[in-house]
Amino acid sequence: MKALVYTGVKELSYMDRPMPQPQDDEVLVRVMASGICGSDMHAYLGHDARRPAPLTLGHEAAGVVVGGPDDGRRVTINPLVACQACGLCDTGRENLCARRQIISMPPRQGAFADYVTMPPRNLITVPDHTPLTHAALAEPIACGWHGVRLGRGVLTCDLSSARTVVIGGGAIGVGAALSLAAQGVGDITLIEPNETRRAHLADIAGFEVCGPDEPAMPAEGSADIVIDGVGFATTRASASTIARAGGVIVHIGLGEATGGLDIRRMTLQEITFIGTYTYTARDFAETAAAIFDGRLGKLDWIETRPLSKGHRAFKDIRAGHVPAPKVILTPEHDA
């Protein structure tokens, strides 16, 4: 089969790879759509020691089951494979399982390939009316869906009356904003500094978009929930300024390891900061269902490119030439 393989720092090669062999508890999935994540970019730049070359990246995928009783079943893939035996798995926090694996990180190859293998429990059936390019968004949007669920658990006001702010107009931020809307929030402002990206986002229904210097920028102490979908010191500084007394910061980004939070203000104003990582199986299923029934909107903010041109896509994203929050690679399957 063909795969887009990370072969060294800033090097991706579209090349032949052996067909993956499903283990006893796995099935083979023919990949039809596979999104590029910020963590793929991170690995491509050589910044992720957990993803050494050579490795097939990609973990936001949808496709079709090949062989076995489910042959032909259209599915979206939850890429997190947890142990199902530890205390965290037992309490529905599989995303924190110490033995969790994810495709695109050894020992599991990723989904920038014609085929990938997965346990059937990680597959969710996609209805015929949903394009697989949309179904592949379940993974990135589930990160925001999960964060919203954690944030609402801490909030003492009703979600329908909450004022909310999302920092960052990438797929994580857009997914978080759409998740807020789908979970019942009416007042959502997304902050995005890049004007080109802002223009691209303005057409998405469900939330307002503004730049950091525009009049619509949320005031200090104005938001019940702030979702930081970027995770740099500067975005955390904004988040801890914008959050209101008793409010919540939901922190999804991994931009910088430390700094930025105004901890004195957070203490005096009793602001909660929730570090959030990926999603649970429940979040993934809920997100997929919301994609299928239209609660997450038209999902037309993606750009699709052939998998064979994947390296070009990485370069364009890195150069800031891609206004779409998400690029989805589509394998050609020897077409």
Add this chain to the structure above:
Amino acid sequence: MKALVYTGVKELSYMDRPMPQPQDDEVLVRVMASGICGSDMHAYLGHDARRPAPLTLGHEAAGVVVGGPDDGRRVTINPLVACQACGLCDTGRENLCARRQIISMPPRQGAFADYVTMPPRNLITVPDHTPLTHAALAEPIACGWHGVRLGRGVLTCDLSSARTVVIGGGAIGVGAALSLAAQGVGDITLIEPNETRRAHLADIAGFEVCGPDEPAMPAEGSADIVIDGVGFATTRASASTIARAGGVIVHIGLGEATGGLDIRRMTLQEITFIGTYTYTARDFAETAAAIFDGRLGKLDWIETRPLSKGHRAFKDIRAGHVPAPKVILTPEHDA
């Protein structure tokens, strides 16, 4: 009356002051016990712009109502006076009311004095068997009680099986540790770097005490709840290391405004950080009840000194010469 007045940086004067006059909604309380808080020390050192000299400090007080239908009633004082009209007050978060006042901060004088005035709703009756020096601990312990209540709200494991760590053996830390025990936690380790203080704390029932370099120091990723009762960058660094995946950091301290948190770890391990400030009326009442019925222990970790010798007490605390986590000043009332 006599009062211990903050007259300038590092200056406290035991002097005559006019008797306070209760407003329409207030009663006069004869102060019998008034604890020294870290925030009093902060003001005394000239570091709190909200507490300009001249000012009577002190906000951890118990005493006896003078005059009116409640004359002679023994009470402990909730020093936070909230507006009772805003959305935060309406939802039981009076501690975050933007119009809240506290005695010892203008326009309200503090309780290092023979008398103080308070609205009756801020007074809780102290039973005869409870010394007023113990009743005055309701305020500092309520900070920990509140923090534990916020922390348990986020925790997904049962509180009785939780492993917990408290950083700092001052009154906030000790109060938090005792609050954990009173709310059902069995496994509590308090970390205190000062050996003299540790020796003093070792006799308190309900929790273990250890130094940062001792074998009993909690391991990385071991605690369900970490309570930082200090709030320096170094203590926050410890907290974000010790907290386990899915765990909670409850942050009460105001030592330094920024820094220390390992935000990357908190994001990947889904650790929640709760900034907490003081206590609600409910927390204060619950803490007082727990003092009265013995759930917070013998409370023999205090040292009492006469109010007239208050300046000496401030100097001794600052010099590190006071092993007790709390010094309580007792007015002599012209004795």
